[in-house]
Amino acid sequence: MRHYPAMTERVSGAGLKKLRGDLLEWFDRHRRELPWRASRDPYRVWIAEVMLQQTRIAAVIPYYERFLARFPDVTALARAPEREVLKLWSGLGYYSRARNLHAAAEKIVAEHGGIFPRELGAALDLPGIGVYTAAAVLSIAYDVPLAVLDGNVARVLSRIGAVRGELRASENWTALQETADEYLVASRAGDWNQALMELGEVCCTPKSPTCLVCPVVHECRAYALGLTGEIPEPRRKRATVTVRIAAAVLVDPAGRTLLVRDPGAHDDVVFSRMWQFPAVAVKRNARDELLEHLRGTLGVDASLRLEKLAVAKHGVTFRDITLEPFLVRVEELPKVARTRVLALGKLGVVPVSGATRKIAERAGVVLGVTGAAKLKKAKRDPSARERASG
């Protein structure tokens, strides 16, 4: 890495005036038509902001449209059973987002008359709403003068100011938030925030930014210094943790299988506390440990034969998960509380995670069952909207 000056001064005075004017003018002309931009309804803005966390726009659009068709307002969402919300979320991942949306909708109806609160403190009190999401919703829906800072905005600001160092380091992030606050156009807070985000998504991209058509190229210090390829510095990666999960696809002669909600330590990471096949984290021997788990939790016969299925890989953040599924043919499925019995080809009728789909797919291949993993997982966008708290 080349050496270059420490963070330069923020753009100010006439330069800042030009920066603001150029970016807003560009946004007014080139803003993309996206479904959540059709209105400033805070409910719609909120749903979109939550769905867009770590997920690409193209992947979000069909989920957003289905979700809004079923839950057109906050009251409809609050009244729905959580399982229905999770079902519509199935495939988007990070399911705590859906649970929090539902809980927040209930709170908005109970405490705010069904209207997303305008005050920052009240917004931050809602489940799943962090600083980023609150600033995004309040600025876009109500023009509250709050500046957003997410991965896209941080990249744009770091290039404009030629900021060195890792952006996520707390002192850098704090400095970037202060820069974002200073640059904010208070009278058009929502448009300004969206313009910065949009610039990061379509022009000031992580690799190969298109500087020659960038509306703020004249104010960009990274461009002037020839450092756009080196700023921001790559994020240091957390060490990968490997995890093995053995799962049992029990199947009866009618082709039905059994799903559980198993509150094990790995569940929230791998299965997101959704309906899943009985599973256990493996320490040594997958077959023995899974059989022991099935005996202990479902009371199955210890002499059952476990047929090994093809292994599947599943990555969740820094975890490298190996799924080791087994097919277990039984005369009768165990009758135990908090389980569900359904045809292997109909898993899509209940909320299941991507890991469960992969396991079902492996069993479906052996049993000749199609549709065992019908719903595809939405693609993540590692560069965009990575704020975790929202």
Ligand code: SF4
């Ligand atoms: S000139 Fe290039 S690096 Fe600078 S803000 Fe525009 S796209 Fe990003």
